[in-house]
Amino acid sequence: MTATGAVEGARLGATLMHEHVFINLLREYRGTGLIQDLPLMRSELDRYQEAGGVTLVDVTSAELTWGASPDPGGVYGARPPASAEHTRAPDNVAALHELSVATGVRIVLGTGHYRDPYLGDDFDRKSVDAISELLVRDLVEGFAGTRIRAGLIGEVGSDQWFISAREERNLRASARASRRTNAVVSTHAARWPVGRRQLDLLLEEGVSPGRVIIGHCDTVNIPEYHLDLARSGCYVQFDTIRPGAEFALNTRVSHIVSLIRAGFIDSILLSHDVCGRDHLHAYGGGGFDYISRHFAKRLAQAGVDAGELDHILIENPRRALSGEAG
Secondary structure (H helix, E strand, C coil), X not given: CECCECCCHXXXXXXXXXXCCCEECCCCCCCCCEECCHHHHHHHHHHHHHCCCCEEEECCCHHHHCCCCCCCCCCCXXXXXXXXXXXXXXXXXXXXXXXXXXXXXXXXXXXXXXXXXXXXXXXXXXXXXXXXXHHHHHHHCCCCCCCCCCCEEEEEEECCCCCCHHHXXXXXXXXXXXXXHCCCEEEEECXXXXXXXXXXXXXXXXXXXXXXXXXXXXXXXXXHHHHHHHHHCCEEEECCCCXXXXXXXXXXXXXXXXXXXXXXXXXXXXXXXXXXXXXXXXXXXXXXXXXXXXXXXXXXXXXXXXXXXXXXXXXXXXXXXXXXXX
């Protein structure tokens, strides 16, 4: 399910599984954490499309969309804050639809709530099932105020090495929505191996491991962690692939190659997690086409052939988004 409607899985093509087109991360990144310029993002998506990109998954959770979309005729910030009642601002959804039509890039929208400290006090006033019901609405009927449907749940996750009480309720709500709709759940599990705890909680709620994507695995430099997740049957996502230090890039290549050679090519997903202005071409970053134009060459030099790369960038996202893997 994309911003412009349902698409056959075979037509998704090369897909980035964890990106942000419009986002408000000013709470943590005052200098670069706001992207809300529609013409700018059109040029960034044009570059992705020119590099062979077909589909992009926007996993911008509720708390990161309010105040992050173009707001012509309005005053920035003149909207209610995100809460357990909201998932995406209607103008955010409309802008993504407009970009998809203008660029030809298919955009899959995520629904859900982010992590601490973004989960507000009002989040505690809703039951797990009530929160889940809104996610199901987005997946089955469309985001509030629109007819555009979500295509997955995420990103949802954990701020630190443990799952807080609010995060647990958020993950359980996501799990229950996944069970009802077969939508894949994409998580935030950065810096610490908390993805294992997330997976266990989702499995406890009855979600199939093939409907789980553990995110930011490349920020956790523990190969055994990656192998454990892959053996459990979930997707292992290396999604902060950006230009930078040679050590960081070489480490990511090593992790990916290790999983391939261990027989888990079906488990690997790749992306950039563009989430700040400094990640965009316009501000000196690698944009949405860094993997296809540059990182792919590093993988090739490490022995990953074209067929294997296509499997990771085309076949695995197709299975994850279509529900075939579940």
